[in-house]
Amino acid sequence: MNMPVTAQPNLFRQTRKVRFSHCDPAGMVFFPRYLVQLNDLVEDWFDEALGINYAEFITTRKFGLPTVKLDCSFQSPGVFGSEIEWQLSVERIGNSSIGLMVRGVDGDQLRFELHSVLVATSVHQGGAMALPEDLRAALLRFRGTQAAE
């Protein structure tokens, strides 16, 4: 049975206004602006929900977190002045990779659904690194499936 999105504890949510600077001349979100915001969302999720300072993770602990896969579907246009709730959950936790699903919802309308895979890497050596234990434990709280449409 699908749980309503509002009842799901394993979602990180953030509501963001669609700004003029996000839009094309028709007043609709230009899709690369969603991708920049996706990265911002991941940073905020680390800081605010996972309890891991993202900047320290990169600069002090020397992990990289590049995206190796990104699959995007855009169901309806994001409109200048509207608000979109970003809902993030973890689809898969690998040895070094993290599979994410992110939905953008405006009221009862789905704007987009993104699936991405991030890989923990060593900034020094460049290759994949096992996810550190504190990150792995924190990720477990967000693992789960979101309600299917």
Ligand SMILES: CC(C)(COP(=O)(O)OP(=O)(O)OC[C@H]1O[C@@H](n2cnc3c(N)ncnc32)[C@H](O)[C@@H]1OP(=O)(O)O)[C@@H](O)C(=O)NCCC(=O)NCCSC(=O)c1cc(O)c2ccccc2c1O
């Ligand atoms: C990231 C790589 C160095 C990994 O290559 P490597 O050979 O070391 O590792 P594996 O191939 O074994 O993969 C490890 C792990 O990931 C899974 N995986 C790899 N590729 C895919 C894929 N395409 N789809 C799905 N899954 C994939 C694989 O199955 C393994 O899974 P586990 O279950 O074992 O965990 C190398 O792939 C690479 O360098 N890729 C290029 C990355 C890139 O240039 N991306 C473009 C954008 S860069 C970016 O987004 C970025 C964002 C940040 O926020 C950063 C922050 C800090 C530093 C850098 C950042 C950054 O570059």
